Structure formats: C-alpha cells, structure tokens
Amino acid sequence: MNRFEYVRAGTVAEAVQAFAGAEGSRFIAGGTNLIDLMKYDVERPGRLVDITRLPLDRIEERDGGLRLGALATNAAVAYDARVQSRYPLLANAILAGASAQLRNAASTGGNLLQRTRCYYFYDTATPCNKREPGSGCSAIGGIARIHAIFGTSAHCIATHPSDMCVALAALEAVVQVSGPKGERSIPIADFHRLPGNTPEQDTNLKPGEIVVAVDLPARDFGSHYTYLKLRDRLSYAFALVSVAAGLELDGDQVKTARLALGGVAHKPWRNRKAEALLQGKPANRESFQAAADLIVAEAKTQGGPQGNAFKVELARRAIVRGLEQAAAGTPQSISDKRIQ
Amino acid sequence: MLIESGSPVAADTRIGISLTINGHRRDLQVAPWTTLLDLLREHLDLTGTKKGCDHGQCGACTVLVNGTRVNSCLTLAVMKDGAEITTVEGLAGLAGTGSNSLHPIQEAFIEHDAFQCGYCTPGQLCSSVGLINEGHARSRDEIREAMSGNICRCGAYTNIVDAIEDVMSQGGGR
Numbered sequence: 179m180n181r182f183e184y185v186r187a188g189t190v191a192e193a194v195q196a197f198a199g200a201e202g203s204r205f206i207a208g209g210t211n212l213i214d215l216m217k218y219d220v221e222r223p224g225r226l227v228d229i230t231r232l233p234l235d236r237i238e239e240r241d242g243g244l245r246l247g248a249l250a251t252n253a254a255v256a257y258d259a260r261v262q263s264r265y266p267l268l269a270n271a272i273l274a275g276a277s278a279q280l281r282n283a284a285s286t287g288g289n290l291l292q293r294t295r296c297y298y299f300y301d302t303a304t305p306c307n308k309r310e311p312g313s314g315c316s317a318i319g320g321i322a323r324i325h326a327i328f329g330t331s332a333h334c335i336a337t338h339p340s341d342m343c344v345a346l347a348a349l350e351a352v353v354q355v356s357g358p359k360g361e362r363s364i365p366i367a368d369f370h371r372l373p374g375n376t377p378e379q380d381t382n383l384k385p386g387e388i389v390v391a392v393d394l395p396a397r398d399f400g401s402h403y404t405y406l407k408l409r410d411r412l413s414y415a416f417a418l419v420s421v422a423a424g425l426e427l428d429g430d431q432v433k434t435a436r437l438a439l440g441g442v443a444h445k446p447w448r449n450r451k452a453e454a455l456l457q458g459k460p461a462n463r464e465s466f467q468a469a470a471d472l473i474v475a476e477a478k479t480q481g482g483p484q485g486n487a488f489k490v491e492l493a494r495r496a497i498v499r500g501l502e503q504a505a506a507g508t509p510q511s512i513s514d515k516r517i518q
Numbered sequence: 519m520l521i522e523s524g525s526p527v528a529a530d531t532r533i534g535i536s537l538t539i540n541g542h543r544r545d546l547q548v549a550p551w552t553t554l555l556d557l558l559r560e561h562l563d564l565t566g567t568k569k570g571c572d573h574g575q576c577g578a579c580t581v582l583v584n585g586t587r588v589n590s591c592l593t594l595a596v597m598k599d600g601a602e603i604t605t606v607e608g609l610a611g612l613a614g615t616g617s618n619s620l621h622p623i624q625e626a627f628i629e630h631d632a633f634q635c636g637y638c639t640p641g642q643l644c645s646s647v648g649l650i651n652e653g654h655a656r657s658r659d660e661i662r663e664a665m666s667g668n669i670c671r672c673g674a675y676t677n678i679v680d681a682i683e684d685v686m687s688q689g690g691g692r
C-alpha cells in the first residue's frame with residue numbers, strides 16, 4: 179500500500195471539503211473494495227477521507243418508498259424488515275453477492291462505486307485503459323470469459339460487478355449525491371455509464387461528489403420478482419450472468435415488466451424495447467422468449483476458447499427462466515441453489 | 519497523535535486509537551495503512567487470527583467487531599477506533615465461563631471433528647459465532663450459505679455445519 183494522508187470526517191460538508199483539499203483523494207466506507215485495490219497498487223490515494231462516522235446509516239420511509247443511507251451496510255439493508263417485505267428483489271440481490279462478512283462491512287454507497295473485477299484491471303503489469311488511460315485493453319483478444327457482451331467499446335469490455343445495482347436498476351432507484359456544487363439526484367440508469375472512449379470513468383459522479391443516499395420508489399414489484407444469479411460456483415462468486423426481474427400482472431397478462439441484467443455490461447443492462455414488448459402480452463414462455471431474443475440480438479462477443487460467447491445463450495435462458503420465476507411468484511432461493 | 523474530525527493527518531504520522539480487544543482496553547499508536555489484521559498479528563502478537571489471502575477471498579482473518587463478523591484484512595485499524603474486537607483468543611472469554619473453558623462452538627468443533635490442519639479454524643469459529651448472533655440462518659442450507667465466506671482447503675465443511683447446528687440447537691451459546 180502507498181502512503182496516504184488520513185482524514186476522519188464528522189459531517190458531509192467536512193468530507194466534501196477534505197476530499198477537495200488534496201490530490202488523489204478517495205472516500206472510504208467499508209473498505210472492502212478500496213483496500214483490496216490499494217494492496218494491488220491499482221488505487222494509490224493521496225488522501226483517504228474516512229466517512230464511516232457520518233450519520234448516513236439510516237433506512238427511512240420516504241414518499242411511499244424507502245431512503246437507504248449511503249452508509250447503511252449491505253447486510254443492514256438486506257435484512258431490514260421493510261426491505262424484506264416490500265423490496266425482496268433488492269434483499270435477494272444483495273444476499274446473492276459476496277459473503278456474510280463482506281456484506282457486514284460493505285456500504286450502500288461503496289457497493290454502487292465498486293470497480294470492475296476484470297483481471298487485467300487488477301494486474302498492474304498489463305495494459306488496461308481503465309487503470310491507465312491510453313495503455314490499451316488486454317481483455318480484447320485476451321481472456322475475456324467474464325467480460326461484457328453489451329455496450330462495449332474498442333477501449334474496454336469490462337463489466338460492473340455489483341448484484342445490488344442490478345436490482346436497483348430494475349426498481350428505478352434514485353441516487354442522492356452531495357458535492358462542492360451542492361446536491362443533486364441521479365436516476366440509477368444514468369449513474370453508471372458505458373466505457374466509450376473514457377473507460378477510466380465508471381460513473382457520472384463528478385470528482386468530489388459523495389453519495390449520501392439511495393431512494394427506492396414506491397413501486398416495489400414485491401409479489402412477482404426474482405434475482406437469478408449464475409456463476410462459476412454456487413456462492414461467494416461474481417455473476418457471469420444475473421437477471422433481476424419484476425412484473426406487475428393483470429390476471430395472466432403482463433401489465434409492467436422490469437428487467438435488468440448483471441455481469442453482461444459496464445452497467446446494469448436494461449432494454450426498454452424488450453420491456454415494452456412484454457407489456458400486454460400473456461405471461462408465458464413464448465412472450466418471455468421473444469423478449470429474450472430481442473435482448474440478446476444486440477450481443478457482441480469476444481472470440482476464442484477463453485471468450486464470452488457462451489454468455490449469449492446463458493443470458494437468453496436466464497432471462498426466460500427469471501421471467502418465469504417472477505410470473506409464477508416463485509423467486510430463486512438464496513440458499514437452495516436448485517433452479518426451479 | 520489524536521485524531522480531530524476534519525483535520526488531515528500526515529502520511530508518516532502514528533495515530534492514537536483505542537480498541538477493546540478480547541475485553542482489554544488497549545491504547546495504541548498505528549500508521550494509517552495498518553490493517554486490523556496486521557495490527558492483531560504483527561503488533562499485538564495475537565496470531566490466532568490468520569492471513570490466508572489478504573484480499574477478502576478466504577475468511578481466515580474473520581474477527582468480530584462490535585459483535586459482527588468482518589474480514590480484518592480489508593479494514594484499517596484507524597477506522598475501528600473505539601470498537602470492541604473479539605478474536606479467536608477471546609472466544610472463551612465471551613462464553614463467560616472463565617478463561618480455561620472453551621466457547622461452546624469450540625467444544626462443538628472438537629466434538630464434530632470440524633477441522634484438519636486448522637488454518638481456517640479461527641476464522642470459521644469467529645464466523646460461526648457471528649452467524650449465530652445474526653440469527654438469520656436456520657436450515658442446513660442457510661448455514662452453508664451464510665458460512666460461504668470461509669474457505670476450508672481441507673474440506674471440513676460438512677462437520678463445520680454439524681458443529682454449528684449442534685450449538686444452535688443448544689440455544690446459541692454466546
């Protein structure tokens with residue numbers, strides 16, 4: 179780890195000010211991603227601004243929905259009785275990620291801002307545009323099993339690794355931030371970004387802005403939902419493909435469909451055309467297959483035996499199965515790993 | 519030096535913190551980059567807590583911070599100023615039966631043969647106590663899932679779950 183200054187912030191204003199006061203500042207919350215990256219010298223902050231003592235750990239009722247403080251831990255959110263009963267999609271997505279120990283430390287804000295698990299991003303001996311802009315992308319033409327099939331660019335094909343954010347995308351959460359220029363709200367769909375020419379930027383957060391809360395809207399998709407996560411081992415592994423699905427049904431017709439995919443893009447992946455296609459259709463396999471086909475038609479894969487072409491069929495089937503689970507009201511169990 | 523909210527501490531400074539470790543209050547001077555794991559092992563000679571991966575991937579470093587299980591390799595000691603830490607060396611003390619007797623989960627690990635080489639065991643034990651405190655896991659499947667953050671290269675998993683189930687059925691055993 180490099181040598182850095184340490185500031186313990188007592189208020190949001192103090193944190194924002196301390197961040198601006200040095201080169202290469204980073205906020206630190208749970209530390210489960212930042213300290214990991216610092217040990218690999220991928221992150222070399224000049225100053226760490228410790229935000230763990232800010233009063234941002236509450237989960238509160240707001241406008242018929244819930245406001246999750248940025249420092250509410252992943253465990254606190256997932257096991258909150260209101261989240262469990264009204265936003266089980268979010269609870270299940272969080273519980274599908276990391277381990278109990280990590281979720282006890284990880285924060286809502288830190289989870290949003292966790293960085294990619296691309297192996298080359300972690301390996302300072304290899305070129306990586308996200309870590310070192312302009313150096314090249316080692317994953318293109320390299321080992322790209324875990325990489326993106328949607329929204330990639332010629333400069334980066336990394337995925338965003340979060341499970342929580344996939345559920346937030348389906349729920350259309352809103353991120354509340356505070357910064358040197360005041361406060362603003364960012365819809366989750368605009369929070370993360372595609373890599374384009376600037377893969378070093380994961381999100382549309384401006385330098386020095388701090389996430390203070392995440393708002394969950396009143397529509398909770400609490401009856402017909404699932405979080406289906408497919409990975410190399412059954413627990414404590416990142417998603418190869420995941421599906422967050424939420425449906426509102428009118429009899430056996432789809433009134434509203436929300437569908438977000440994880441493990442396939444630089445941000446939680448939504449396809450509004452596919453959601454629109456489902457509207458008014460019978461909630462059956464045929465409709466779900468049509469939506470899945472529409473989504474995967476846009477896939478662009480990386481070749482070779484170490485490539486990610488397998489993700490297209492995996493995603494197609496996961497979408498169909500996820501929508502079926504949601505329609506039937508039989509969400510994927512977190513502990514019983516059989517996929518029904 | 520002591521920390522003042524909002525004031526930067528220069529990189530080469532030792533910061534004064536106080537932690538209650540296994541029931542004993544310790545006033546310590548630490549560099550900002552010292553992880554809780556390194557503080558325990560390198561500075562305080564509490565080598566029961568193990569370093570497996572140093573990256574949150576194995577659970578060997580699991581300790582209880584204010585009763586909650588976390589990976590001590592991914593937390594900085596300065597950030598835990600004021601906290602109560604329990605390591606494997608302190609589990610017997612938690613049981614409140616005097617330092618010569620073991621915590622029920624330790625007894626159960628012996629009873630059920632829940633380890634071979636023992637390297638993962640301190641982390642497994644602290645994680646088990648954390649799991650029981652949390653109270654979310656009930657079935658065998660749920661225990662397995664909630665213990666997935668502790669890797670055991672010897673593959674003692676089945677017996678570890680047996681030991682936890684046993685203690686849970688006796689009513690917790692903190």
Ligand SMILES: Cc1cc2nc3c(=O)[nH]c(=O)nc-3n(C[C@H](O)[C@H](O)[C@H](O)COP(=O)(O)OP(=O)(O)OC[C@H]3O[C@@H](n4cnc5c(N)ncnc54)[C@H](O)[C@@H]3O)c2cc1C
Binds near residue numbers: 209275
């Ligand atoms: C072994 C392992 C397995 C994992 N598996 C999974 C998994 O399966 N699924 C999954 O989703 N995640 C997984 N994770 C990642 C984990 O969810 C993240 O590390 C965690 O959510 C990050 O939260 P934190 O509070 O610890 O963030 P930190 O490490 O403290 O911070 C992460 C980043 O966010 C910034 N930041 C933190 N808080 C704020 C804020 N309020 N405002 C602005 N910036 C902020 C920091 O500056 C830093 O850049 C895994 C991690 C590990 C180590």
Ligand code: SF4
Binds near residue numbers: 299314
């Ligand atoms: S995919 Fe992105 S993160 Fe991975 S090597 Fe290429 S530029 Fe770096």
Ligand code: FES
Binds near residue numbers: 571575578
């Ligand atoms: S040493 Fe901390 S998780 Fe492996």
Ligand code: FES
Binds near residue numbers: 633639672
């Ligand atoms: S007992 Fe050997 S690693 Fe678990």
